[in-house]
Amino acid sequence: MDAGTPDAHVLDADPEHVALATAPPGTDVRRPVPTDFAAVRDLYRRVATRADDGTTGRGALRSEADLRGLWDASRGDAVVVEANGTVVGYADVVEVLDPWTPALEVFAEGRVDPDHRGHGVGSFLLARAVARAGRAAAREPDLPAVLRTTLVDPHDGAVAWYLRRGFGAERHLLQLRIDLDDALPAPVWPTGTRPVPWQGVAPRAVHDALVAAFADHHLGVTEEYDTWRAVALEGRRVDPRATVAAVDDTTGRIVGLALGHVEGPGDPGLAVVADLGVVPAWRGRGLATAVLRGAFARFRELGATRVGLEVDDVTLDGALRLYQRAGMEVVHHTVVLARHVARP
DSSP states (O other), X not given: OOOOOTTOOOOXXXXXXXXXXXXXXXXXXXXXXXXXXHHHHHHHHHHOXXXXXXXXXXXXXXXXXXXXXXXXXXXXXXXXXXXXXXXXXXEEEEEEEOSSSSOEEEXXXXXXXXXXXXXXXXXXXXXXXHHHHXXXXXXXXXXXXXXEXXXXXXXXHXXXXXXXXXXXXXXXXXXXXXXXXXXXXXXXXXXXXXEEOGGGOOHHHHHHHHHHHTTTSSSOOOSOHHHHIIIIIITXXXXXXXXXXXXXXXXXXXXXXXXXXXXXXXXXXXXXXXXXXXXXXXXXXXXXXXXXXXXXXXXXXXXXXXXXXXXXXXXXXXXXXXXXXXXXXXXXXEEEEEEEOOOO
């Protein structure tokens, strides 16, 4: 890590009264205030990788609504780094107790202005995130703890920088997009299945179908209905109006479904597929493609002009082929990096 100089300006106090590392020379470090939002947003835009279709990676540049939500939630544990009155660095840290697997996860996200790389700003922000994660882990001594961060469309040097600092590449994600134009084919429902209107889909039946569909997936779905409801529905990860489900004609049970949401004012044209699943007995019959195309049509009815989703490396081959057959294209690649948190 790069060391600062004794006269560098640092934050006067940490919320837990833990001294911060010395800031890089020539910079000022402080807590962000509400009026900093535009400067932080502009920093994200300067750093963002832009794809050929004009979109930016979700991790590199969130929609303004997403960034605003993160900003409001984590500003008390975030810092901005200024040089000559310009914001050249920003980082926030979010602590999460995973409801699916008992673990403490600490997510750090930071951005450094391209013109100020190599001057210790990134090392300072990472050192603070590591210290913050260590304090969080000390409060939960019985849980495994991990610090995670993401890189979107990274060059080899960026990944190597983290690897030298004790991180490992944990997962790879691909972001896919499709424009919802008039040429989209209609879904073809396999014999023995039929779609059902979203108004007639009970949340508990949706949960049961998800548990069955993801039982053999590495992440799975929590079997606790109340937990899933709190995270997915009450937490607005999915919008019931954006649900597309197919049922078995004989049993009436849901055998394939897609859940998602249409973004708010920050990105009104983008719909996101949060979950797409088919129960094992109905796989290999074209149901996943039908459900996905049904979701495209439903999203368009809700005002979306394009759809995005992420697929991870664990299910990459089969899922990627499915999405590409449906007309989606890869626009961004995200690397999730993780480091074991040592307790002080």
